[in-house]
């Protein structure tokens with residue numbers, strides 16, 4: 001397979017035998033592939049997720065809300081293993097027809113409300129609890145950065161991350177194209193944070209929670225092993241903010257939830273109670 005000899009056919013056909021990264025779960029169609037209901041716990045909020053950057057955004061928000069004393073933000077976090085195709089179960093698809101984590105089912109009202117797309121979940125929770133979203137013009141600025149992140153991250157992850165780290169061949173054209181864009185994004189964040197403490201201004205908001213898991217992971221070399229390639233250490237304002245946000249206790253807890261990889265003491269596969277962080281990490285359950 002070389003990119004300079006490939007001639008696209010008139011009509012593309014799916015090859016289910018394709019062995020490339022994520023080929024076992026990718027399909028050209030949407031919808032449920034098997035019958036499987038979602039579990040439901042005791043709390044008002046039910047989260048079905050995995051500790052990828054998109055998943056972590058939401059667990060950080062929930063832990064931040066709980067730290068502020070909002071008992072209504074108590075949640076059950078169920079682990080969804082996207083590697084085995086759990087996102088294509090009928091219950092999951094009913095909650096998120098797009099078959100991607102994270103998805104939240106808010107059961108605090110008369111009937112359950114599904115919320116999919118991490119940005120929509122952050123906004124739903126911010127509005128529900130009146131937290132981490134400012135008023136007036138600052139709200140507009142906050143939403144601008146939130147929507148920026150939702151549009152920018154696929155270029156970082158699906159574009160740069162895929163072609164730099166996962167693609168079976170290194171395609172210079174693709175890596176160049178996405179590296180250019182990712183460095184532009186890093187420079188944008190760095191310049192913004194040269195003037196502000198947080199992404200939207202003086203206060204910590206859902207825009208910080210959306211942006212931090214992605215750009216924090218790349219800059220701290222926790223995603224794609226590309227920090228040196230991207231000269232991440234040169235974005236000093238960004239690093240100052242990454243370190244500051246990373247020091248928050250709810251941010252530390254949020255990263256542990258639905259995490260089946262890495263250091264066992266940081267893996268809380270499911271979260272059903274605040275005490276789980278002390279009592280149910282994998283170093284204790286599976287030493």
Ligand SMILES: N[C@@H](CCC(=O)N[C@@H](CS)C(=O)NCC(=O)O)C(=O)O
Pocket residue numbers: 025026052053054055082087099100101102116117118119
């Ligand atoms: N725009 C979505 C993206 C969610 C997303 O891409 N989730 C990935 C994990 S980070 C996923 O569930 N992938 C499974 C799949 O593609 O089948 C969001 O922000 O919620």
